[in-house]
Structures are given as structure tokens and as C-alpha cells.
Amino acid sequence: MLKQRPFLIETLTAIGLIAAPFVLPHLGFAPNTVNRILVWGLFGLGFDILFGFTGLLSFGQSAFYGTGGFVAAYLLTRAGFGNVLVALIIGMIAAAATGYVIGLIALRRTGIYFAMITVAIAEVFYFVEFNPLSDFTGGENGLPGVPMPSFNLGFTTIHFTDGWSLYQFIALCYFIGVIIALRIVRSPVGAIFSAIRDNPLRATAVGHNIHGYKLTAFVIAAAYAGFAGGLLGVLQAFMPPDAFTFDTSGQLVMQTAIGGRGTLFGPLVGAAVWLFLQDFLQAALDLGAAWKLVLGVVFVLLVCFLRGGIVGGLADLYRLVSGKRARKEAEQQTEIGAARPLPAPMQAREVAHPAYSGPILKATGLTKRYGGLVANSNVDFSVDQGELRGIIGPNGAGKSTFFKMLTCEIAPTSGQIVFEGRDITGLKVTEVCQLGLTKSYQVNQLFTGLTVRQNLTIAALAELRGKFRLDLFRKLANVKGLSEQVEHTLALVNLTARADTQVAELAYGEKRRLEIGLALATSPRLLLLDEPLAGMSPRERVETVKLLKSIARGRTMIIIDHDMDSLFELVQRVTVLQEGRVLLDGTPEEIRTNAAVQEAYLGGVNGEIAA
């Protein structure tokens, strides 16, 4: 959005933090309130990476907030540790380590299961803190006497005491937290986080180990929570046991949703609204205990009507005002782009072992049973390097199941699949994609919340970085070869003019091309296309056939489609499946004139059914 000015957000944050002590008191904010807002905001930075960016809604963040807080507070009070900053960092590390272990359990499941498990985890930590570990945590009393930070600079020692003085320390921590969070969400890992939120299935299929990345997001959130928990103890000079309560997790979730998920600053805004309203409603309006009800109602209304929260709503407003102009420009560009020169064909990635010269794919005895139903039985299938192969067959012939087995989305009941001389039977779809075999889907599987360019970036990253890599602080622009690959793919699928458009705004034909582009951006040597022409108008079909021809150079492709005319024009050989078996294998001409194939499709027009 603000790509042209790279440090704009950082600068604005710094200005805001510096200005706050001069402005906020006039708005009725006490320094202590501002400090608490910052602690919540810091806590929320990590949570927003987990929830807003990666799409994992956890109700258990109090577990890590408390863990970090109590480890730091214990070190500073009972263990006689002197250095506040080091204690905070140790607390953070403890929280992150806890997050890693808990993540291993909670991330076994997704969706509502994940949410329920995190709730249970938070509750367990609460009870553990109160009971078995009360010797260390002070039980209901918490840990009093947490010291304020001070830094010995040699010539002088800076003491951070109460109020605005402590603000400087906390604001600095928050600022560093923002910088790190921004780096993370702008890194390749951050891009993959959003891919997981939008479409975990496709993120896996283009070759990312999403379990590893989810765990990463979980640990990051735990680390932020741990550090913020420690700061809470410092701020209050006392580590309160209620840091561990479920209410803490709940408040964080609500603040994030109120402020705006997926914005990093949402939690800070949410916390400001929350704490301000709390003070305002209680003190000014004398509402007493009703303040939380008012907040609850505000929250429900926001979830119902303003999904993006306050920050998201403002961003939408900004886009509404500035967006019209941008769209007009894009439309003009599209028209100019109509008469574009054909881009150079895109090379498939280097063959890992060029010495290999046999068939690129060889399946033997492939069988898939679902209970009693046989989808494929004993299929032998072989494709040579550089070949363009079509697969046809009447409904229920088992074509899609066959494709799913080849890309290892499902495991065959029996049989073997060999890709470039290597047995890939039983591998995961991610690993197979990393080897250079991928598929475009029959029903579009796109990252719908992202732009076209971001979509292709995610696919290209899988090829350039491998299935898992923790380059959390690398800029996307510094990934070697990324922008070339993305731009090239954009040109190939003729979406350059639409590169910065959200997928949701694309026309169907454009989405279909992007679907193929996603597979293409992983530079596969073997590309499977499941009904690439499905749902296209006749004109779009012609265009797409042209596109498929251009990408076929330098790679092997297998295509399923029902549009016989287009398919036969495209491919060199056709395999006919019927009732889960290979019926015939031959050139389009042979297939067209074969009686058995006609019989399979027409189902015996002349046959009689005795009644």
C-alpha cells in the first residue's frame, strides 16, 4: 500500500510515541493508562500476527503472557536478579519455548478445535499457577516488588521511575516491537502467513510446510505475550496473578477485533478504546460495573457490521476515497495492454539430475478404493519428458482421483508412482511440489484476500526458498530471482495490468488464468491441469489454449478437459479412462476413430435394454 516510502510507518509510529506524552494528558489520559495501553498493544502485536495475519484464533494467549510475566518477575524478586531488561528477555524466551510445546499440541487441529484447545490450555496454566506452582508465583498474592528498570551507561545511570518516565522505557520496547513485527509481516514468512490464512490447502499445494509456519506464528505470538507480561509486572511493580486468567485472553481478542485484525496497530487502538471507555464510563458517567456491558455490546456490533474493526474501517474509507482514481488508470492500461507482444516462454527449473532420460512420470498398478467403491483400478500410465498428454473419460471414470494420486494429495491403495526415476509414492503434496510436480485445480484455489502479485509471490517463494525457512527479517525484495519470476508469470498469464488488484475483484476468466499462474510460478517440470477450460466462454477458451501452448515449451504437461476440440488441438497423445481403468492410449486421431471410445461415451446408443 505504502511501498514507495519504506519507513513511513516506522517514522509515523516514532512521531506518535514521542508526541504522546505532550498530547494525551490533554485528552484525559493518565500516564499509567497510556503505559497499560502500550503493554496491551505490544501483547497484541504478536497476537495479530497469529490471528490477523495467519488466521489462527487463539483464546489462550494469557498462558504465555503469564508465563513470561512470572518468569521475569520471579527472577527480579525471589531470585535477586538485577537487570530488568535481561529478566524480561529471559521471560520472553521462556514464553516462546512454552509456546513451541503447546503449539505442537494445539496445532494438531484447526478451526474450532484449535480455539477450544487453546481455551483449555489457558485454563490449565491458570490452575497450575495458583496451585502446584504457587511457591514460585505467590499464588493468589502474585509477586510484589518488581523493580523499575535502570540502565548504567558508565558516566550516568538512567532510572525509569513512575509515570511518563517509565513511559519512555515502555514506548521504546513497543517501538522495537513494531519494527520487528513489520519486518516479519513484510518478510517471505509474513507473505506465507497470509497465504495460510486465506487458503491453507493451496499454500500446502504450492510447496510450503504450513505446519512449520503456523508453529512459527504461534511461537512469535507467545514471545510477544511473554515480553508484554514481563512489562506488566514492571509497570505495576507487582506481578498480578490475574495475568493468567481467561479474561486476559478474552480481553486481548476483543481489543484486537475492536481495533482491527491484520493491521498490527489494531490491538493498540482497541486497547486505547477499551481502557479509555473503562475510565470514562466508570468515572465520568458513573456507570459502575456496566462499562463492560457497553464494551461487550460495542464489540458485538463491530463483529456484526465492521469486520475490519476501527483501523480496518478507516483503511476502507481511505481506499474508497483514493481508489476510484487508481482504478480508472488501471482500466486504461488494460486497453493498451491488449495488443501486447507475447512474452518469452518460461523455463522450468533446472532438472535435478540431468542424466536421467527415461519417462518423466511412470505409474504402475495404481489403485484407489474408497470403502467398497473402486475409483481407479490397476492403472499403468507413463509420460515422456516434454510430452503434452490429454486425459479424457466419461463421468465417474476416475480422472480427478487419478490426478490427486499423481500429485500425492491422496495416497493410492496400492501401486507405485515414479517421478523422474524417483519413487514418490507416499510423499506429501508439499514435497512433491518441491520436486517439480504440481497441479492447477478444477475449482479455483486462490488466495482470495490478496492481490494477484501477492498470489504469485507466494507460489514463487516456495520454489525459491524451499518448503520451510525462517528468514523472518529478510525483505521480500531481497529474495533472489523473486520479482523476475513473478513478473514473468504475470506476463505469461496476461495479468500484468491487474497485478495489484485483489483476487476477489477479478473476472472469472482472469481468476482461471491466475489459477494456472499459481501452478506455473512454482516452475514445475511436470504440470497437471485439471479442467483448465472449465466455465470459460468460447473466446476465453481460445485464449487459454494459446496460453497453454506457450507455457508447454520446456515442460511436460498432462491435461484433463471435457472440451474435446480444444484438447485434441493441444495435446499429442490422449489417454482414455473408463470406470477407473485405462481404456485406450493413442493420438487424437486414433481416439476419435476408435469404436470402443465412442461406445464408452455414447453408452451403446444401439444397445437394447430389455424391460
Added chain:
Amino acid sequence: MSLIEVNGLNSYYGDSHILFDVAMRVERHEVVALLGRNGAGKSTTLKSLMGVVTPRSGTIRFDGIDIAGRRSHRIAQAGMQLVHEERRIFGSLSVEENIVLAGFTAPKRWPLERIYAMFPRLKERRNNRGTELSGGEQQMLAIARALVRNPKIILLDEPFEGLAPVIVHDLVRACRELAAAGQTIVLVEQNLAATLALAQRIYIINNGHIVHEGPAQELKAQPELLQRYLGV
């Protein structure tokens, strides 16, 4: 007046345009078949009639009322039934429960005996759960579930797909009995022999457009038409 009259029907799957200005009609007591290749829009047509897919535009007059855009329980209550391609049997319910459940809101029901007389296999397996049935038995149950509501029209989506010839034979016979008794049927089927044996009139649909309409007899005499729209 026809039992069903469809005009200018356009349906989408997500944002993919599947049906383009489909127009068709079905008379009372008629068996009409809808032919076409995979992905031509046959199932979508049936689902649009039943309200499982909501058409974006067009009218569907069913027995005098416009049902386009209505929810499917309303359409079912008006007397239409769709037997889904995937059969959609309730696996945790017994065979008899499946049938009884289907009849709950029907104004006039078939007695269970009549269902069982038509499908004796279902009587034998009446206490088995849906998950325990074979493919053929599931198909019988799916049809039985529609019939128990005594529908004015029954839409069959690929009822013979993936079944053994002997079962197909039984089902074709059951359909013939129904047709002989005056049941209006719309049939979507890949098995041409069975289709031509049952249907009186044929529509051919290609890429979401109706491209041919005529008596079944006529089609038998025009193999080039079949070749063009259904063959390879």
C-alpha cells in the same frame, strides 16, 4: 399448461457462468431426458429447478407458480423432488427412517407398503443404517425417498451411474412402471440406451446452452447429432 416452463434461466457456480438462457418445458405425465457431456450444465439445471442452486435470472413456472429463487423446502412442498447424483442418503438413519423423514411434510404420502412393493430389497433392509447399503440399494432408497412424497415431478440425476447392469435393469424397470402410472420424470443420464428406452422427449445441452430439442425417436435416427454433442 405445461407442468414446468423454464425461460431465460441463468445460473452460476461461484462466479463461473454455467447456464445461459436455458428454456425448456415439461408436460404432465411426460418423461423428458436431458443429455450432454460432462460439465455441460445438466446437474446445474436440475439443481436450479430444485432451488439447491439459486438462479441469477429467469423464470421457472411450476404448476402455475413462479418458483425461481425460492428455497428448496418450499419447492419440495410444491411437489418437486430431486434425486441427487451423490444420492445423499442419511447414513446414520435406518432405511425406514430415511423414507419416513422424507414424507413428513408431504401433503399426500405413499404408504410404506407401496414403496416396499416397488423396491423389495429396501423392505429386507429396512432396519439397516444408510451407511450399510450397497450403491444400488442407496440409489433405490434415494428414489424411494423422493417417491414417498408423491411428487408431481421427480428429477433424476444420473440414477444409473456406477451401478452393475442387473441393478440398472431393475431401476429402469421401476422407472418404466412409474412412467406408465403417469409419473412425470426429468432424467439426466449418460447411459444412452437406458435414456432412449425411457424418455419420450430429449433436450441436449452443450456448454450451458440448450442446442437441441425433439422426440426421442427422432434422435435415434440422427446419430450424427449424438456424435456432435455427446461423442468424442
Added chain:
Amino acid sequence: MISWPNLVSQLFNGLALGALLALISSGLTIIYGTLGVLNLAHGAMFMIGGYAGFVAYQYTGSFIVAVIAGSLFVMLLGVLMERVIIRHFYHRPHEDQLLVTFGLGICFVEIVRLIFSSQSQVVSPPPLFQGITNLGFMYYPTYRLAVVGIVAIALGALFLVLYRTRLGMIVRAGIEDSVMVDSLGINVYRVFMVVFGIGAMAAGFAGIVNAPVVSLTPGVGDDILVETFVVVVIGGVGSFPGAILGGLIAGEIISVTSMFNPGYAYVMLFAAMTLVLVVRPHGLLGVQGRE
């Protein structure tokens, strides 16, 4: 410290708690199974059942009236909640459903806090069940004994509704394939509304029956909600038998562990849940693909 009477009495406590959890969890699980919405306000429903019953009890002095009034009130609340809010969330992502029910739960708790304050209310057991019963080998509070019976009857009634009535048949079919139910002429949205009402009622009923055992506070539903989640994860989401099995397991784990050290009750519960997740990720009686 561990004596036979003590163990038996704890096993009994576990049974009582387990039955209660089973009832509340069945409500949660049939709502999720049919509507696909995990109701985070389910604990609040439990709490409101208690308070509604408490009010009715004070006005009429009859415990039976209190139970009926409390349950009906929560059922109506559930129906209202489904009509006004939940219905608009069927096509929105799971996170939004979680957020909105979470928010509603907080609103309910705060409304009750506003009316009744945070102080705990004591509900005395009905006169018939007051005092202590001699079971021969041990003494046991009569009302707790009665709770086991009352909840068992409620579970039986729920079973009969689910497996022996038209409505139950529709609900079971709806858990599997609500679109098909609609195609068979049954207004599935009305079914959703009724299911939400019944599910909420199960929690509300448990709330009033449990009120004399623990004192009533606005936060009484929060812990129950967490325990319910563990029950559902152990038993399998969307499975009524799973909720009963999971409830009994959870109840016994909590009670037996509490005999040694109450602080470890949740740890053991969590350990059991983790074990189930590792060995049978879809729960003991759950079906794959429901999440």
C-alpha cells in the same frame, strides 16, 4: 488419606459432575453438529438458566416450577439469539462466529451482573432432597444424589427426543446433510432455530439443577464452558454419545484427581485431552472431517 468411603464418594461426585457435563456438552455438540456454529456463549446459557430458575424459585417457592421456568427462559433466549444474530453468521468464517458468540456471552454475563451484582446467590435444594442420605457404606448429600437422577432423566429425555421423535430424526439428519433435509420439504432454518433452543435449554436446565450444589455467580458458566470444550474434544464434535462418554470421563478425572490435589484436576484433564488428540484426533466417538 485415601480411604474406600472417600474414593467411593469421589467417584459419586465424578458421576454427578460427569452427568452434568454430559448434558451441557450434548447441547453444545448438537448445535455445532447441526448449525456448524460453536457457541462460546454456551457457558452463559448455563449461568442464565441458574439465575432464571433462582428468580422463579423465589417467586413461586416451587423447585419444579423453577426448573421448568429456567429451562424455558433459556430456550427462548437461544431461539431469539439464533433468529436475531447467529442466522446472519452461517455464511461467515468460523472466526467471526466464535467472536460474535464470545461477545454475546460477555454481554449476558454483564447483564446478569448488573441485575444481581457479583455476589453469590444461594439456592437451597428443594425440601424433599435436603439433608444427608445414608447409603449404608457412606453418607452422601441427598440433593447431590438427586442431581445424578435428575440429570440422568434429562439425558434420557434428550435421547428419546433425538432418537424416538420426528424432530430428533430431523436433527440427526440435519447434522449429516442439512441441504438434503431442506430438499425433502423441511424448512431447515426453522430446524436450526429449534436445535439452538434445545441446545441452550440443555445448558440452562443443567444451570438451575446445579445451582443448589454450588452458589450462583455471574461467572459460574466460564469454568463450565472450558470443561465442556474438553468433553467435546475427547468425545468428538457433533456426537451425542461422544458427549456423554466424554462427560463421564471428564467428571471422574476431575473428581478423582481432586481427591489427591485439586490443583492438578485441570492438568490431568488436559493430559487426557492431549492423549485423545494424539491417539484419535477426531475424538473417541467423532467422525472425520467435522471441524
